[in-house]
Amino acid sequence: MATATGQANAKRKPVFVKVEDLKPGTTGHTLIVKVVETTPVNTSSRPNRSRALLSRPAPPTRITECVVGDETGTIIFTARNEQVDLMTKGATVILRNAKIVMFKGTTMRLAVDKWGRIEVTEPAKFEVKEDNNLSLVEYELVTVPDQGMN
Numbered sequence: 001m002a003t004a005t006g007q008a009n010a011k012r013k014p015v016f017v018k019v020e021d022l023k024p025g026t027t028g029h030t031l032i033v034k035v036v037e038t039t040p041v042n043t044s045s046r047p048n049r050s051r052a053l054l055s056r057p058a059p060p061t062r063i064t065e066c067v068v069g070d071e072t073g074t075i076i077f078t079a080r081n082e083q084v085d086l087m088t089k090g091a092t093v094i095l096r097n098a099k100i101v102m103f104k105g106t107t108m109r110l111a112v113d114k115w116g117r118i119e120v121t122e123p124a125k126f127e128v129k130e131d132n133n134l135s136l137v138e139y140e141l142v143t144v145p146d147q148g149m150n
Contacts, residue, residue, distance in 0.1 A: 020072035073132030
């Protein structure tokens with residue numbers, strides 16, 4: 001793709017982060033992780049009001065919670081629909097443009113939305129550090145009073 005100056009846009013090299021570096025509310029992470037465990041989540045079959053007017057009902061949403069990690073720790077990754085098929089136990093995956101979502105407002109979960117990508121890659125050589133699960137750490141939202149009146 002050419003820019004206004006006629007230069008071609010060079011793709012940026014991805015900056016890979018480690019699981020232990022993830023913080024609440026952050027986005028745009030690229031990680032290489034191993035899938036340690038997968039647990040399917042039962043989704044309720046409530047009809048979606050916006051789809052009720054359409055002739056064809058929406059297919060049920062498939063959700064699986066996967067414990068993924070690297071040599072620095074683990075975190076729960078929420079896989080949805082076609083992502084579920086890629087997240088098999090023991091697989092090594094690259095999560096591109098992943099984001100941290102707060103589950104019930106207190107614990108971190110990793111997710112990849114429509115702007116991200118999941119790629120299965122060759123098996124990683126690292127051993128997953130399972131005793132540092134970031135999804136078990138509870139966070140509390142603290143409001144800081146305005147310091148403008150001095």
